[in-house]
Amino acid sequence: MEHIRNFSIIAHIDHGKSTLADRLIQAVGLVSDRDFRDQILDSMDIERERGITIKSQTVCLPYRAADGRDYQLNLIDTPGHADFTYEVSRALASCEGVLLVVDASQGVEAQTLANLYLAMEHNLAVVPVINKIDLPSADIERTTKQIEEDLGLDPESVIAVSAKEGINIPAVFEAVVKHLPPPAGDPAAPLKALIFDSHYDAFRGTIVHFRVFEGTLAAGDRIMFMNTGAVHKVEEVGIFKIVRVKKDRISAGEVGYMIAGIKTVSDTRCGDTITLKDRPADAPLPGFRDAKPVVFSSIYPVASDDYESLAEALDKLKLNDASLTYEKDSSAALGFGFRCGFLGLLHLEVVQERLEREYDLSLILTAPSVSYKLDMRSGETITVDNPALYPDPSQIERSHEPYIKASIIVPDRYMGAVMKLCLDRRGINKGYQYLTADRMEMVFELPLADVIYDFYDKLKSVTQGYGSFDYEIIGYRESSLVKVDILINGERVDALSQLVHKDYAVARARHACEKLKEEIPRQMFKIAIQGAIGGNIISRETVSPFRKDVTAKCYGGDITRKRKLLEKQKKGKKRMKMVGSVEIPQSAFLAVLKTDDD
């Protein structure tokens, strides 16, 4: 076990985590340079483009150290976004140490800090790595100082590298070997292995990624997931070396994969403990929790014929994404679709993009909603995340909404702007601290509903891109909810209803009406757009009808050309949804979700 190191790389987004991981993999010669990009790249374009890893890629790096001994370095990748904090925590629970990457030109940011705290919670050894020293704007001295002062880490342990240029990479390997502890554990004890990820393979079904803490797992074993109780027979175990390499067994301290006839990744739970059915451990590993979706939205195909394709696409995504939930939903305006649950807004966007891009679907999403808890007069408490299921308000005694604790790191000149933004969003300031002379961390408690409504974009704009943000959910608090409906020519468009805090109702309704007015093309008839709470109209707009919609000239007997023109114009409308007698383009539904352009 002395020759094993289990570690992760953690970093604020874009600080170079993936690049460094790529460099380490390349350095040990697991793949040739030429094949490198193709093999290592996450299969998901979207993650690449957005620079976010959502599915982790774990890899075992064989390394001969300066001391001449051979090591097995298990690099456990972690998702890089605040929506996936729980997944990150399970990956970190599988490690003994981390490389904390900090961009030499950006310095410490919100996720650097949040990740460090997570690492500290798991008692991990931390090796600070300053990356991007090749950049002209790199300031190693200042960054080292931040690492010392903001993070409280030993400046002596800092390694300065350029992942991109491959500068000083050997020092990283040596630090992993020297400064991170080897794992401990008894290979003969009852099995305790932590599931930190799983992915779907079209040929083999679910591939479970795990770390063994105690005992040994071998092919042929009958295993049990301690939290779900499910039992499976292990077909194969092995380790990751980019490709899967089959082994007879995986023992305490090691990281590997397991294939056990498990159909979908949803049949496994990140954070669950694997033990042997016939010789179970006394208790599961701590920290398990069901990763529950917190943001909900209904997804409809623009063309109702695409419903089946949407269903298939979601099934496929779900194979690899246990945190995505969905169930059938239907709307009078939009037809059949799915009510989906996501870990956060980013998760929602990634799923939407994959559906549109990989499955070539044209979609309409309803306004994202959080999940509310309603105490009813009848005494029961219900949970509602879909405006369509919001009960008669007179039957509701009290409502509650989820809150988060947000950590925002900004240069202090933006303090006022951030304060205003958060207070405008019903935030409660829970304090702040200076990290350096001009950078501060501000902590707020905020309603999650206010964060999923365009908070990231606003934060970015008020801080001119310098603000960084991390959050965790802290529980439910009492709220004052109303359901805002949108009526078009007097007809309620169910898909446009939103549950909002009453203070926002008028602004939200007005915004929706204005956007609809901009997006709904003029038609034969006047279109009245109204926002309403119950029977009470709180905003209105009108789309006036066409006054001229005819070509002046139609003679010379060329009826064909003119008819074709009309047919073409008519086709353009196919991408619209008929609501009553009004055609509403897909863009109108999307526009309602967006706040004003800043």
Next chain:
Amino acid sequence: MATNLPFEGPDARPGLYVHVPFCLAKCPYCAFHSVTDTGLLGEYAAALFSEMEKAAGAFAFRDFDTVYLGGGTPSLLPPGVVEAILSRAARLFGLHPGASVTLEANPGTVDRKRLAAFRAAGVNRVNFGVQSFRDENLRFLGRIHSADEARRALSAARDAGFTSPGLDLMYGLPGQDIDAWLSDLSEAVSHAPGHISAYILSFEEGTRLSRDRDAGRLKPATEERQAELFAATHEFLAERGFLHYEVSNFAAGPGSISRHNTKYWNGAPYLGLGPSAHSYDGRSRWWNAELPGYLAAAREGRLPVSGREEPSRPERILEALFLGLRQSSGIDPAAFTSAFGPRAFSILAPAFSRLADEGLLSLSDGRYRPTVSGMLVADGMARHLAGILEEEGR
């Protein structure tokens, strides 16, 4: 406006159209097929004559009661050629007694003598592309003639025996307001025309004017302005006794409507000769090649037909709707039902009523007729109605 005008429906006699694809200069707004190389006139005429021979053998059209020489600029043809065309038409297809024979004329290409010669050749209606009686407008429109030339041409036509010539006008020019337009229109009326075609300036794809607009070099009239001008035009001409029988067409009396054009709009058969001309025999539509292909066909001794289609039922319905709604005669439920069946009509009936409620249609003499504001959204109504049929028809 419930006067029942002559209605050139499917049972009407056929019309003959002859396209003359030559102009002295290309107007910047014009998307019609025409070339300025008048040196090709002779070859064109020969090709046209040979097409007539072949068409008479190939198609069943007989006994035309309208002939329309359009363009381009048909008044560029020597009167002798016009004569030859008409006599061949009479010989090969037959001309019905009293057939109306119209010639489109550019005021810059005619004098009394020439007009008299056209008349002697058999032309009995002449229609001038005047466009405006304001020189600045004529310059903007790139016309080859001045306002004075237009005035002279109109009086020459009268002298030549065309008692009530027709004229084409254009309005909705950039910057034009109601007063400027009505004063132009009022001069037009002062010449006592039998027919006025008043077109809102449109920006056809591929024209210089549309490029100018796209490049921001000129600003088209707003839709509001166009609607105001349209309503003012209707009112002005209606007060002076003109029948607004189609979106852009006004007749001094029921006898002055363009029977020929009305055939296009109501499903009557017509034969189109000449480059890019279109034909319809009650089932199929076909059309000729443009000038180069047209001349080549003649050299090779074949008909110059370059395309053909047989509109499907939904296509025919769309045609019936958009053409019907352009005309004051509107849509006749009985005719619609006999053409497309009672189910189609019953699906549309509530939509017709809704359009009537909105003031876009009125039901009079048993027909759904567009109101003035309805005419101006005829295309929109047609798409709307066709859309409803499509949805319900599934």
